[in-house]
Amino acid sequence: MNAEELAAQLGAWKQDQTRLYRGLAEQLRLLIRLGSLPPGSELPPERRLAVELAVSRTTIAQAYSLLKDEGWLVSLQGSGTRVAHAQPAVAPPADYGAAASGFIADVVRDRVRAVDLTVPSPPPGPWLMTAMSRLPALAAAALPGRVYEPAGYPALRDRIAGKLTTDGRxxxxxxxxxxxxxTQALSLLAGALTRRGDTVLVEELTxxxxxxxxxxxxxRLVVVPIEREGADPQAVEAAVRRYEPSFIYLIPTYHNPTGWTMTEHRRAAVAAIARRYGVPLxxxxxxxxxxIDGPLPPPPIAAYAPGAQIYTVxxxxxxxxxxxxxxWLVGPRRELQRIVHLRAMYDLGCPLPTQLLAVELLDDLPQIRLERQRELLRRRDTLLAALAEHLPQWRHESPHGGLSVWCATPRPLQQLNHVAQRHGMQLMLGAHFAVGARSYLDHVRLPFTLDEGELVEVVKRLAGYWVEAGCG
Ligand SMILES: Cc1ncc(COP(=O)(O)O)c(C=O)c1O
Structure with missing residues (x-):
């Protein structure tokens, strides 16, 4: 693997600035354990990786040396540094954080930056307070009921089923x-549908x-290319035949990070593939x-193949x-019974007060959706106008939904990222979303969930960092 490819795979590892080499070693260990760096594969020379990661050569040397001491890497005379053929027997348990995106790692370490552009978090509207004010009365009626409902509070399951039916499933x-x-729905599915070492088919950005x-x-993740019309059914079918994945994972509506929506035609075609090959989707x-605007999105993929093993999250x-x-997790009844048992082992169910609130919110959903739509429209257009004015070299579309704009830039963004981090701004570079060979280091996802004044300020600051990074 060359230095550029490895840098893309490493994701966010510079969490602990005081002991950089430990973060790097932790992430390299994880890539080895997950097979992204297979036994025998050669690591880039220290000097080249140092340039690619914009750190000192000592940091790379220390990380390699630590992993050699632990038995993950070997150095042979004249053949550079390679992944050892036999991995150390004890897999260190403490490296879940290394797999996480920058956002999760930052939240867990309580290291949120002054301007955090990693996660599009929409603010709650007044409807949340209204629903909360009704909570005492709702609780008085509901609390005498059953305490443990691992599949969910019955009235909420009912409302979710109603919503899905209206949506087309x-x-x-x-x-x-x-x-x-x-997040929990997807973890449960990963637990229920796979075993360690299995293959899952995902889009190259996800x-x-x-x-x-x-x-x-x-x-093991295998990818299909990302396309404006959604995943290409021919590519999906070819990958299903070749890799026999345990399941296919797609984001068909307002895809994260591109914002694209899969067409009806492609939904019907991938639903047919799931049915024909018996592969869960x-x-x-x-x-x-x-x-935000544009045509209404098509119904869920599951609507096109009733009875197939398609899960809607x-x-x-x-x-x-x-x-x-x-x-929520919606799927075939028989499979769900199995998954409920798995779920019960983790937490026995969601907190009842929040589920009571969710019933109220789902009853008001058409109105809430409308208010959110107006707010997102204003904010999206503010962000797009600011980008057009201050960073006209960046290319992007106007997404019809979602909470962020996916920008393509004329240069790779590592340098901009370093400058932004120095100024306390955390970006979500394309590499965080990338699974396949292409690194997407020249892309960034910008959320428009901040208020309008903040959005303009963020873009102005970014334009300054762009120049400071020598890109403008
Ligand atoms: C496509 C997609 N799936 C899942 C999640 C996680 O959502 P939740 O907050 O409901 O766990 C997100 C949030 O960023 C997302 O964008």
């Missing part, structure tokens, strides 16, 4: 599990939190309720508020 309450965000969860579960509709995080931690 005919759903019964028994086909719904309420989860702690879409949600970093999901990537972290799949990688940490020890899964997971569609992540977490962003589906954040339409959704969430209130983007349309309402991520702090609620309410999401």
């Amino acid at each position: 005919v759903t019964a309450a028994e086909e719904v599990i309420v989860t702690n965000g879409a 949600c970093p939190t999901v990537l972290a969860s799949l990688r940490t579960a020890g899964l 997971v569609e992540d509709l977490t962003l589906a309720d954040t339409r 959704g969430s209130l995080s983007k349309v309402c508020w991520p702090g609620l931690r309410i999401g």
Whole structure:
């Protein structure tokens, strides 16, 4: 693997600026364990990797040396540094954070930067307070009921089934599990549908939190190219035949990070592939309720192949508020029964008060969606206008939904990233979303969930950093 490819795979490892080599070693260890750096593969020379990562050669030398001492790497006379053929017997348990995106690692380490552009977090609207004010009365009616409901509070399962049916996937309450965000739904699916070492088919750009969860579960990822019309069914079918994945994971509506939406035609075609090959398909509709303009998105993929093993994952995080931690997993009844048992082992269910709130919010969803739409429209257009004025070299589209703009830049962004970090701004570079051979180091995802004044300020600052990084 050359230095540029390795830098792209490494993701966010510079969390601990005081002991950089440890962060680098931790991430390299993880790549070896997950098979991204297979036994015998050669690592880039220290000097070249140091240039690519913009760190000193000593940092690389220390990281390599630590991994050699631990038995992960070997150096042979004249053949550089390679991954050892036999891995050390004890896999260190403490490196989950290394698989995580910069955002998760920062949250866990409570190291949030002054300007955090890593995660598009929509603010709660007044409707949240309204729903909360009704909580005492709702609780008085609900609390005498059952305490443990691992599949979810029945009234909420019912509302979610109703929402999915309106969206186009005919759903019964028994086909719904309420989860702690879409994140838990996706972790449960990874746990239920795979074993360590299995293969999962993903788009070449995809949600970093999901990537972290799949990688940490020890899964091998194979990719299909990303396209404006959604994943190409021919590429999906070819990959299914070749790699026999345990499941296919797609983000068909307002894709994260590109914002693209899969066409009806392609939805029908991939649904048919899932049915024909009996391969489970997971569609992540977490962003589906954040339409800003343009045509209404097509129905869920599952609507095109009733009875196939297609799971629809959704969430209130983007349309309402991520702090609620309410999401859902919808799928075939028989499989869900198995997954509920898995879920019960983790947490026995979501907190009841939040589920009561979610019932209220789903009852008000059409109105909430409309308010969110107006706000996102204003903010998206503010961001696009600021980019056009201050960073006209950056290319982007105007997304019809979602919470961010996907920008292509004329130069790789590592240098800009270093400058931004120095000034306390945390960016989400394209490399965090990239799975395949292409690194996307010349892309960045900019959220428009800040208020309008802040958005303009952020773009002005970015334009300054762009010049400071020698790119402008
Ligand atoms: C496509 C996608 N899936 C899942 C998630 C996680 O959502 P939740 O907050 O519901 O766990 C996100 C959030 O960023 C996302 O963009």
